Amino acid sequence: MSAQQVARLRELLARVQRNKDLPRPTRAAAPAPPAEAEDELIVVGEADEPDVDLDDEVLAAADAGDVDDLLDLDGNDPDATATQPRAAMETYTGEEVFDDDDIVELDEDDSFEILEEDDDGEDLVVEDSDEGLDDLDEPAAVSQVQASSGSSQDDVDVEFDLTGDDSELTSEQRLRAASPATSTEDAMAELGSELEEEPSAPMTPPPESGRQVSSAPLSQPVGEMTFDAPEPSADVLELETSGEVGTEIDDLLGADPVAPPADKPRPPMPTMEQLGETVELEPATDAELELQAQPELEVAEPKVAPAPAEDLEMDLPTGAGASAFDASLSPPPEAKDELAAYKLREAGQSTPPAAVPIPAPTAKEPAAPVAPTPAATPSVVEAVVTRRPAVDDVQVLKLEGAIEPFEPKTFVALLDASLKL
Amino acid sequence: MPQPFNPFQALVADLNRGALVVDSNSRALVPTAALLELCAAAGEEGVRDFGRSLGTEAGRRVASRLKQLDEANIETMVEHLGGELALMGLGSLEVERWGRALVLGVLGSPFDERGDGLLAAILEGALQRSTGRDVAVVAVDRSKVHIRFAVLTAETAKAVRASIASGTKWSEALAALQTRGEA
Numbered sequence: 001m002s003a004q005q006v007a008r009l010r011e012l013l014a015r016v017q018r019n020k021d022l023p024r025p026t027r028a029a030a031p032a033p034p035a036e037a038e039d040e041l042i043v044v045g046e047a048d049e050p051d052v053d054l055d056d057e058v059l060a061a062a063d064a065g066d067v068d069d070l071l072d073l074d075g076n077d078p079d080a081t082a083t084q085p086r087a088a089m090e091t092y093t094g095e096e097v098f099d100d101d102d103i104v105e106l107d108e109d110d111s112f113e114i115l116e117e118d119d120d121g122e123d124l125v126v127e128d129s130d131e132g133l134d135d136l137d138e139p140a141a142v143s144q145v146q147a148s149s150g151s152s153q154d155d156v157d158v159e160f161d162l163t164g165d166d167s168e169l170t171s172e173q174r175l176r177a178a179s180p181a182t183s184t185e186d187a188m189a190e191l192g193s194e195l196e197e198e199p200s201a202p203m204t205p206p207p208e209s210g211r212q213v214s215s216a217p218l219s220q221p222v223g224e225m226t227f228d229a230p231e232p233s234a235d236v237l238e239l240e241t242s243g244e245v246g247t248e249i250d251d252l253l254g255a256d257p258v259a260p261p262a263d264k265p266r267p268p269m270p271t272m273e274q275l276g277e278t279v280e281l282e283p284a285t286d287a288e289l290e291l292q293a294q295p296e297l298e299v300a301e302p303k304v305a306p307a308p309a310e311d312l313e314m315d316l317p318t319g320a321g322a323s324a325f326d327a328s329l330s331p332p333p334e335a336k337d338e339l340a341a342y343k344l345r346e347a348g349q350s351t352p353p354a355a356v357p358i359p360a361p362t363a364k365e366p367a368a369p370v371a372p373t374p375a376a377t378p379s380v381v382e383a384v385v386t387r388r389p390a391v392d393d394v395q396v397l398k399l400e401g402a403i404e405p406f407e408p409k410t411f412v413a414l415l416d417a418s419l420k421l
Numbered sequence: 422m423p424q425p426f427n428p429f430q431a432l433v434a435d436l437n438r439g440a441l442v443v444d445s446n447s448r449a450l451v452p453t454a455a456l457l458e459l460c461a462a463a464g465e466e467g468v469r470d471f472g473r474s475l476g477t478e479a480g481r482r483v484a485s486r487l488k489q490l491d492e493a494n495i496e497t498m499v500e501h502l503g504g505e506l507a508l509m510g511l512g513s514l515e516v517e518r519w520g521r522a523l524v525l526g527v528l529g530s531p532f533d534e535r536g537d538g539l540l541a542a543i544l545e546g547a548l549q550r551s552t553g554r555d556v557a558v559v560a561v562d563r564s565k566v567h568i569r570f571a572v573l574t575a576e577t578a579k580a581v582r583a584s585i586a587s588g589t590k591w592s593e594a595l596a597a598l599q600t601r602g603e604a
Contacts, residue, residue, distance in 0.1 A: 406521050411498035412491045412552055414516075418523035418572050419554060421598040 338380065345382075423487050423497050426504035443508060444482060453531045460539050472542020479505035479543070480550025490551060502547060511540060519592070520599040523572040525558070530568055537563065541570055548572065561591035571595065 331339055408414040433442040441448040460468040483501045487493050493501075495516055503514030510531060517524040525544055532540060541558040548556050557578035562569040569591070571581060577598065584594040 406518075408518075409494060410491065411493055411495045411516075414495060414518060414521075414523050415548070415552055415554060415556070415572060417521040419556060419574050421522055421573060421577055 341380070341382075423489070423493055423501075426486075426500045428504055428508065431508055446478075453536070456539075457532060457535050461535060465538060468539050469542045469545075472539045473546035473549075475509070476543040476546025476548075477550040478546075479509065480547035480552075483547065484551045487551075498551075502551065505547070506543070509543075511543065517569070519595045522595045522598055524561070524595075525570045525572060527568045527570070529566055534563060537568060540568065544570055544572075561585060561594070573598075 406417060408417060431443060432448075434440075435442060441450065460471070463471065479502070482505055483498075484490055486501055487497065490498075495518075499514060499516045506512065506514050506527075511527070512530040513528040515526040515528065517526055527540060530536065530540060537560040541560055544558045545556055548554065548558070555575075556572050557575040558570045558572055559578040559582050560568060561571045561581065571578065571591075573581060581591075581594045581598070584597070585591050589597075
């Protein structure tokens with residue numbers, strides 16, 4: 001197919017698009033195919049003009065969206081398309097809008113061929129024709145015609161995208177429609193890419209997918225704030241610098257706190273509204289911190305006025321050494337008797353200890369030992385204990401009024417006791 | 422050690438002579454019903470005398486075998502006295518001790534309640550003859566096959582009989598005797 005033919009196809013497409021909005025008669029139902037419908041289907045090479053206009057056929061196919069049924073006809077079986085009459089084609093809503101009677105086959109004389117079967121019966125070829133296009137008065141719903149041609153005419157594939165509703169097209173398809181392929185190679189490439197991209201990504205990423213790149217239009221103004229993302233790719237960086245970021249912040253601030261936040265990416269930094277007024281602190285200096293040494297506290301000890309010391313008085317030792325003594329010191333001679341008595345008590349002897357007089361307070365100069373006198377007051381008083389001797393195993397209890405146990409050893413003793421009753 | 426009761430050939434039935442012999446003394450087999458009829462006709466004192474005579478014979482034989490009867494224990498006395506009563510066909514003797522009270526029990530007496538007086542008189546005669554004590558035996562309890570006799574003095578027996586007749590249980594009457602004896 002040459003560039004001229006492509007241009008003609010474009011012109012035809014534009015014309016069809018112009019006419020598609022024009023009012024057209026509606027059909028309630030297609031009539032049953034007449035007997036001569038089979039002859040109309042086999043029209044390749046015939047010189048007769050088709051009775052049915054092309055616009056009706058294309059419009060019906062576009063409404064039905066079932067162009068594939070026409071394209072998927074088995075070319076190896078010519079009877080399948082030539083002899084099998086198709087009563088009607090239905091739309092998705094069940095409305096019969098297509099009739100086999102309306103199938104149009106243009107011959108080569110019209111220099112425009114559509115739905116033509118080649119010699120092998122495999123592919124359909126669309127050829128442009130000025131005369132045939134001029135005859136198309138009614139509007140068509142063809143929105144896009146993609147023609148592809150191989151090296152030979154047999155390899156040419158025709159794909160009709162007869163979707164009547166433009167709103168169902170994706171943005172990519174719209175872009176593709178806006179810039180149609182300039183050559184068959186481009187069309188083939190686009191077709192291959194379409195097939196590859198068929199399992200397209202969902203429009204809305206799942207919540208568990210984490211932060212996603214927003215698909216904002218690139219034409220929006222760049223926002224005032226940007227966020228630091230770890231090594232963003234070129235596409236991501238381009239999208240993040242778009243104005244969508246600013247709107248995301250507003251959406252976050254005004255978002256419903258109950259709603260799950262996974263739908264929108266969370267900003268890594270607090271916003272200015274959250275921060276409020278920030279007070280900047282001066283940076284730390286290198287000055288060393290000096291601490292003032294705590295002054296020693298002077299505890300005011302109570303001052304006791306020293307009493308007038310006499311010659312025989314001695315101040316008691318105070319402090320830690322007040323209760324300590326040297327273990328190697330021998331006991332004073334006055335305490336020997338008391339110590340011996342203490343040892344005897346510990347040994348279990350109950351001998352009364354000897355009366356020990358109270359030792360006189362020690363003076364600076366050891367006083368001479370004083371012999372104990374009977375009149376002297378004993379310092380330790382020991383009790384003389386006289387324990388009661390152990391009682392033998394004797395029945396102590398006697399019950400008054402109780403019957404004494406009677407165990408007669410002889411019969412006569414029992415008889416005598418009974419006679420005493 | 423006293424000799425045990427030996428009933429070997431104690432009752433000799435001389436069929437040729439038509440005599441029953443116990444310790445060389447002749448006996449006669451009498452139906453119990455006829456004996457009771459006789460006792461009923463003889464009166465209380467006649468029955469008591471008749472019974473005492475029967476018991477005295479039994480006591481004599483016991484005392485003849487037990488030379489030192491005062492030293493004989495209860496089991497020995499029951500063995501010998503009970504053996505003599507068994508030979509007479511009056512049942513099986515047992516001794517019960519209720520505190521200080523001596524109670525003789527007879528199992529399998531051939532008599533009904535009409536023969537209690539006769540049986541009590543037999544026991545009195547046997548004890549008086551064997552022990553040499555004047556005792557009074559009074560029936561205090563009776564069942565179909567078991568009869569209990571308290572061995573008391575004549576006065577005490579009269580009081581117990583009157584107490585039981587007034588409705589006091591025989592065991593309570595004997596218990597009452599215990600406190601009185603202590604006092």
